[in-house]
Amino acid sequence: MVWQDVQAIRAQAPLVLNITNYVVMNTTANALLAIGASPVMAHAIDEAEDMARIAQALVINIGTLSAPWVESMFKAGRVARERGIGIVLDPVGCGATAYRTRTAQELLREIRPTVVRGNASEIRALFRSGGNTKGVDSRDDPDDVVADAQALARSAGCVVSVSGAVDLITDGERVARVANGHVLMPRVTGMGCTASAITGAFLAVNGDAQAAAANAMAAMGIAGEIAGSTAAGPGSFQMNFLDALYHFDEMQLSTRLKLA
Amino acid sequence: MVWQDVQAIRAQAPLVLNITNYVVMNTTANALLAIGASPVMAHAIDEAEDMARIAQALVINIGTLSAPWVESMFKAGRVARERGIGIVLDPVGCGATAYRTRTAQELLREIRPTVVRGNASEIRALFRSGGNTKGVDSRDDPDDVVADAQALARSAGCVVSVSGAVDLITDGERVARVANGHVLMPRVTGMGCTASAITGAFLAVNGDAQAAAANAMAAMGIAGEIAGSTAAGPGSFQMNFLDALYHFDEMQLSTRLKLA
Amino acid sequence: MVWQDVQAIRAQAPLVLNITNYVVMNTTANALLAIGASPVMAHAIDEAEDMARIAQALVINIGTLSAPWVESMFKAGRVARERGIGIVLDPVGCGATAYRTRTAQELLREIRPTVVRGNASEIRALFRSGGNTKGVDSRDDPDDVVADAQALARSAGCVVSVSGAVDLITDGERVARVANGHVLMPRVTGMGCTASAITGAFLAVNGDAQAAAANAMAAMGIAGEIAGSTAAGPGSFQMNFLDALYHFDEMQLSTRLKLA
Numbered sequence: 002m003v004w005q006d007v008q009a010i011r012a013q014a015p016l017v018l019n020i021t022n023y024v025v026m027n028t029t030a031n032a033l034l035a036i037g038a039s040p041v042m043a044h045a046i047d048e049a050e051d052m053a054r055i056a057q058a059l060v061i062n063i064g065t066l067s068a069p070w071v072e073s074m075f076k077a078g079r080v081a082r083e084r085g086i087g088i089v090l091d092p093v094g095c096g097a098t099a100y101r102t103r104t105a106q107e108l109l110r111e112i113r114p115t116v117v118r119g120n121a122s123e124i125r126a127l128f129r130s131g132g133n134t135k136g137v138d139s140r141d142d143p144d145d146v147v148a149d150a151q152a153l154a155r156s157a158g159c160v161v162s163v164s165g166a167v168d169l170i171t172d173g174e175r176v177a178r179v180a181n182g183h184v185l186m187p188r189v190t191g192m193g194c195t196a197s198a199i200t201g202a203f204l205a206v207n208g209d210a211q212a213a214a215a216n217a218m219a220a221m222g223i224a225g226e227i228a229g230s231t232a233a234g235p236g237s238f239q240m241n242f243l244d245a246l247y248h249f250d251e252m253q254l255s256t257r258l259k260l261a
Numbered sequence: 262m263v264w265q266d267v268q269a270i271r272a273q274a275p276l277v278l279n280i281t282n283y284v285v286m287n288t289t290a291n292a293l294l295a296i297g298a299s300p301v302m303a304h305a306i307d308e309a310e311d312m313a314r315i316a317q318a319l320v321i322n323i324g325t326l327s328a329p330w331v332e333s334m335f336k337a338g339r340v341a342r343e344r345g346i347g348i349v350l351d352p353v354g355c356g357a358t359a360y361r362t363r364t365a366q367e368l369l370r371e372i373r374p375t376v377v378r379g380n381a382s383e384i385r386a387l388f389r390s391g392g393n394t395k396g397v398d399s400r401d402d403p404d405d406v407v408a409d410a411q412a413l414a415r416s417a418g419c420v421v422s423v424s425g426a427v428d429l430i431t432d433g434e435r436v437a438r439v440a441n442g443h444v445l446m447p448r449v450t451g452m453g454c455t456a457s458a459i460t461g462a463f464l465a466v467n468g469d470a471q472a473a474a475a476n477a478m479a480a481m482g483i484a485g486e487i488a489g490s491t492a493a494g495p496g497s498f499q500m501n502f503l504d505a506l507y508h509f510d511e512m513q514l515s516t517r518l519k520l521a
Numbered sequence: 522m523v524w525q526d527v528q529a530i531r532a533q534a535p536l537v538l539n540i541t542n543y544v545v546m547n548t549t550a551n552a553l554l555a556i557g558a559s560p561v562m563a564h565a566i567d568e569a570e571d572m573a574r575i576a577q578a579l580v581i582n583i584g585t586l587s588a589p590w591v592e593s594m595f596k597a598g599r600v601a602r603e604r605g606i607g608i609v610l611d612p613v614g615c616g617a618t619a620y621r622t623r624t625a626q627e628l629l630r631e632i633r634p635t636v637v638r639g640n641a642s643e644i645r646a647l648f649r650s651g652g653n654t655k656g657v658d659s660r661d662d663p664d665d666v667v668a669d670a671q672a673l674a675r676s677a678g679c680v681v682s683v684s685g686a687v688d689l690i691t692d693g694e695r696v697a698r699v700a701n702g703h704v705l706m707p708r709v710t711g712m713g714c715t716a717s718a719i720t721g722a723f724l725a726v727n728g729d730a731q732a733a734a735a736n737a738m739a740a741m742g743i744a745g746e747i748a749g750s751t752a753a754g755p756g757s758f759q760m761n762f763l764d765a766l767y768h769f770d771e772m773q774l775s776t777r778l779k780l781a
Contacts, residue, residue, distance in 0.1 A: 024286045024302050026544040026585075030710035035755050040710065041614070042544050045587040051618035065286075067305040067329070069587070094301070098311035188507065190290035190300065234504025235295050244754025247708065284546040284562050325546075327565040327589070354561070358571035448767065450550035450560065494764025495555050 003216045003223075003254045006203050011037035015057035015205030018081075019198055020044050020074050022064025022093065025191030028239070029198040035246035036220070038202040049073035053080035057087075058201040061112070062194055063104055064093035071104055078112030087204025087213070090114035091197035096126025106130065109157055115204055116214045117153065118162040118197045121146040128153040147176065160210045162200060164193055167261045168218040170211060177215040178261035181222025183229030185238045196221045220249070223257045263476045263483075263514045266463050271297035275465030278316035278341075279458055280304050280334050282324025282353065285451030288499070289458040295506035296480070298462040309333035313340035317347075318461040321372070322454055323364055324353035331364055338372030347464025347473070350374035351457035356386025366390065369417055375464055376474045377413065378422040378457045381406040388413040407436065420470045422460060424453055427521045428478040430471060437475040438521035441482025443489030445498045456481045480509070483517045523736045523743075523774045526723050531557035535725030538576035538601075539718055540564050540594050542584025542613065545711030548759070549718040555766035556740070558722040569593035573600035577607075578721040581632070582714055583624055584613035591624055598632030607724025607733070610634035611717035616646025626650065629677055635724055636734045637673065638682040638717045641666040648673040667696065680730045682720065684713055687781045688738040690731060697735040698781035701742025703749030705758045716741045740769070743777045 016039045021029060026042050033040035043052045046069060053059055059081040061074045081088050090112065092105035105127050109117065117127065128149045147169060150161040154173035163169040168179040186192045200217040207213035228241035276299045281289060286302050293300035303312045306329060313319055319341040321334045341348050350372065352365035365387050369377065377387065388409045407429060410421040414433035423429040428439040446452045460477040467473035488501035536559045541549060546562050553560035563572045566589060573579055579601040581594045601608050610632065612625035625647050629637065637647065648669045667689060670681040675693035683689040688699040706712045720737040727733035748761035 022302070023283050023543050024290055027287060027547060027710060030544055031755060031759070034708050034710055041617070042542070042585055043614070043618075044585060045620060047588065048618040048620040051620065055617065065302055065304060068307065094303070097301070097315065098303075098308040100305060100308040100311065188294045190287060190294055232504075233501075234507040235291060236500035236503030236507075239291075239503075240500055240756035240760055241753075243756030243759075244752075247754040247756075282562070283543050284550055287547060325562055325564060328567065354563070357561070357575065358563075358568040360565060360568040360571065448554045450547060450554055492764075493761075494767040495551060496760035496763030496767075499551070499763075500760055 003219045003258065004251045006207050006213065006216045007036065007220065007249050007254065009206035010202050013206055014039045015202060016041060016055060017058045017060060017198065017201045017205060018043065018052050018056035018077065019060045019062070020070065020077055021060060021062035021194060024064060025194040028191050029195050031243055032195045032246055033198055033202055035243045036199060036202060044070050044073050046073050046076065049076040050080045053077040054084070056081070057205040059086060060089045060091070060198050060201040061108060062091040062093055062197055063101060064194060066101065066104055074108060075111060078108065082112055087201060087210065088112060088114040089116045089118055089197050089201045089204065091194060092117065092119050092123050092127050093194065095119065095123040102126055102130060114159050115210045116160045116162055116200055117157065118164065118200055118214070120164055120193060124153060124161060124163050125149050151176070160214045162214040162218060164196055164218065168222065170215040170218060172211040175211055177211065179215060179218045179222055180259040180261035181219055181226055181257065183225040185229050185232060185235050186225045188235040189239050219258055223254060226257060227253065263479045263518065264511045266467050266473065266476045267296065267480065267509050267514065269466035270462050273466055274299045275317035275462060276301060276315060277318045277320060277458065277461045277465065278303065278312050278337065279320045279322070280309070280330065280337055281320060281322035281454060284324060285454040288451050289455050291503055292455045292506055293458055293462055295503045296459060296462060304330050304333050306333050306336065309337040310340045313337040314344070316341070317465040319346060320349045320351070320458050320461040321368060322351040322353055322457055323361060324454060326361065326364055334368060335371060338368065342372055347461060347470065348372060348374040349376045349378055349457050349461045349464065351454060352377065352379050352383050352387050353454065355379065355383040362386055362390060374419050375470045376420045376422055376460055377417065378424065378460055378474070380424055380453060384413060384421060384423050385409050420474045422474040422478060424456055424478065428482065430475040430478060432471040435471055437471065439475060439478045439482055440519040440521040441479055441486055441517065443485040445489050445492060445495050446485050448495040449499050479518055483514060486517060487513065523739045523778065524771045526727050526733065526736045527556065527740065527769050527774065529726035530722050533726055534559045535577035535722060536561060536575060537578045537580060537718065537721045537725065538563065538572050538597065539580045539582070540590065540597055541580060541582035541714060544584060545714040548711050549715050551763055552715045552766055553718055553722055555763045556719060556722060564590050564593050566593050566596065569597040570600045573597040574604070576601070577725040579606060580609045580611070580718050580721040581628060582611040582613055582717055583621060584714060586621065586624055594628060595631060598628065602632055607721065607730065608632060608634040609636045609638055609717050609721045609724065611714060612637065612639050612643050612647050613714065615639065615643040622646055622650060634679050635730045636680045636682055636720055637677065638684065638720055638734070640684055640713060644673060644681060644683050645669050671696070680734045682734040682738060684716055684738065688742065690735040690738060692731040695731055697731065699735060699738045699742055700779040700781035701739055701746055701777065703745040705749050705752060705755050706745045708755040709759050739778055743774060746777060747773065
């Protein structure tokens with residue numbers, strides 16, 4: 002249940018270590034704070050392992066990757082893997098350049114994330130290794146990607162969470178679909194990255210990774226609907242979204258949930 | 262016409278590659294999304310050329326430059342130049358340090374941008390190479406800089422777009438002046454950088470660089486006026502600004518346009 | 522008096538050089554602009570000294586430190602020290618990793634900041650070198666840390682400014698306490714970093730570092746109260762906060778001030 006996880010996040014304030022991209026650092030830190038988690042953003046090779054040792058979840062996002070950052074992702078990822086904490090990999094722009102595709106595949110193999118979260122074209126590119134995306138945003142129908150997502154989940158031994166008009170979450174067997182969300186979400190940068198960060202917070206409090214990933218997407222979509230209902234555009238949407246994450250209550254989360 | 266370009270941006274969602282500064286990555290990505298373009302922020306040496314190969318415009322901004330980023334700017338710039346896509350150079354803080362002035366001059370020579378967009382002191386410093394600015398914000402009267410801007414445009418073979426109370430756009434011969442804008446714009450960080458990013462989107466859909474650059478400044482100024490009309494200060498201005506970019510309509514863009 | 526300093530900042534628009542973390546660059550630049558200062562964010566080794574030569578204050582924040590940035594912090598810091606301009610050190614996350622603790626200590630020794638501003642656990646870790654913080658946010662009671670803050674101030678020859686429910690500012694002898702603030706402040710990322718940046722602006726116009734640091738914390742807390750009074754959550758708080766900094770007037774600053 003989404004509400005149980007939100008309550009646990011608020012009560013435990015899990016430390017979520019983010020090695021993420023420059024574009025979204027502020028907004029994802031704010032989203033984690035708003036829902037009740039404790040974000041830390043750090044990327045130095047000199048401290049990646051130390052940070053991973055005190056974190057309750059690790060989120061790796063390759064949105065603005067470069068060689069020194071990738072090295073820290075591997076360092077933090079190995080420690081997180083040893084410690085058994087939840088790891089989210091967001092393969093931003095996978096398929097857009099060979100460097101991204103290769104890095105995402107290496108991280109997938111080496112770190113074995115608990116959840117891979119991306120849009121349809123990223124997930125497809127990560128699985129097929131030969132895909133080609135337009136860039137970092139995608140408006141593909143996630144239903145097209147079900148087979149790829151399931152195959153990726155099975156081969157990588159992880160949960161795959163595909164965001165789109167209907168979010169798709171699968172561990173290779175079970176498939177959950179979340180139909181919450183708002184049309185303004187793709188018009189605000191970093192909503193996908195925020196979904197990955199929030200997934201990290203849910204993993205920290207819920208040992209069932211498939212359920213945690215689905216609950217995180219439901220929380221994102223419901224906050225989006227609440228934010229969108231009074232937004233005048235993407236600027237006010239972004240503000241309302243943080244306010245909505247902060248004010249979640251049981252009634253909202255149960256009555257608004259749309260499982261497709 | 263501004264409205265035709267906005268319609269084209271919305272219809273084509275051009276991919277605008279930004280190698281830009283840390284301060285404004287989030288806000289410029291959001292501005293590009295709000296107006297209908299498709300932003301990508303990437304800077305790794307390992308993918309700069311690949312990204313430039315799939316982009317419809319390139320925006321180079323030296324606001325928080327450092328050696329590895331500058332190397333990527335050259336790599337992406339050369340590919341963009343070969344492909345003939347529009348290139349915007351924003352020489353942020355040119356004149357404030359020798360490193361900035363030298364880097365901006367080298368980029369100008371090597372990459373031959375389609376449009377150079379800066380404030381009066383940056384443009385003056387870029388042209389004169391001996392100027393000295395206070396920093397990254399300038400409240401100089403852009404009319405003082407007409408001669409320098411025209412001379413720079415002619416010598417560099419580009420359009421020069423100078424933001425200020427009245428924006429000045431020149432290809433060395435034609436001079437356009439846009440008097441739209443709002444007093445709060447200099448009180449929000451990165452409005453100049455946003456103007457450069459938006460100029461990239463306009464270049465992607467309008468082959469007349471002088472017109473594209475002027476239309477971009479008009480769009481900025483009109484969104485600023487709409488945002489400012491209900492803003493309580495720079496915080497709400499920033500939110501309203503994104504909402505305004507998202508909601509542009511033909512009536513607004515034609516009735517509000519102020520060519521000085 | 523807070524109002525005198527705010528008036529001086531508005532009149533002089535001091536150039537505040539920030540070598541700070543990626544998460545807060547945008548929001549701290551906006552806070553400095555909103556209160557009337559002139560922010561510059563720059564970190565390149567090739568220009569750190571040149572930037573420090575034209576700045577009226579320097580703010581060093583290790584929130585997302587890495588080796589090249591630390592090198593620039595030392596370079597800028599030495600120039601600032603020679604020139605005698607105010608220097609703020611924000612030892613973000615000091616105690617969380619050995620790398621942070623060591624770097625903060627080396628900066629403290631080498632650069633001799635005018636003001637060290639952090640939360641209770643950071644200040645404690647910086648003084649004791651053996652402390653251990655949970656991460657970058659802290660809800661500790663600052664009163665617990667009075668002795669450590671005073672001892673640090675005396676040993677380092679600086680003012681120590683500890684943010685918390687009641688802020689504590691001490692030069693080792695005098696102790697000021699500011700009880701302004703709002704419960705939403707710890708739920709917005711980078712409010713501590715913003716306090717450090719704002720402290721830089723106050724140092725640029727007020728030669729009494731103890732008074733400047735206390736006035737900066739009062740300004741932060743009062744803006745927080747004004748912002749919080751109409752905020753629906755952390756998203757709208759952040760927007761209101763910038764609006765409040767921009768609209769400070771003498772009445773607000775005198776009637777709302779709460780010295781504990």
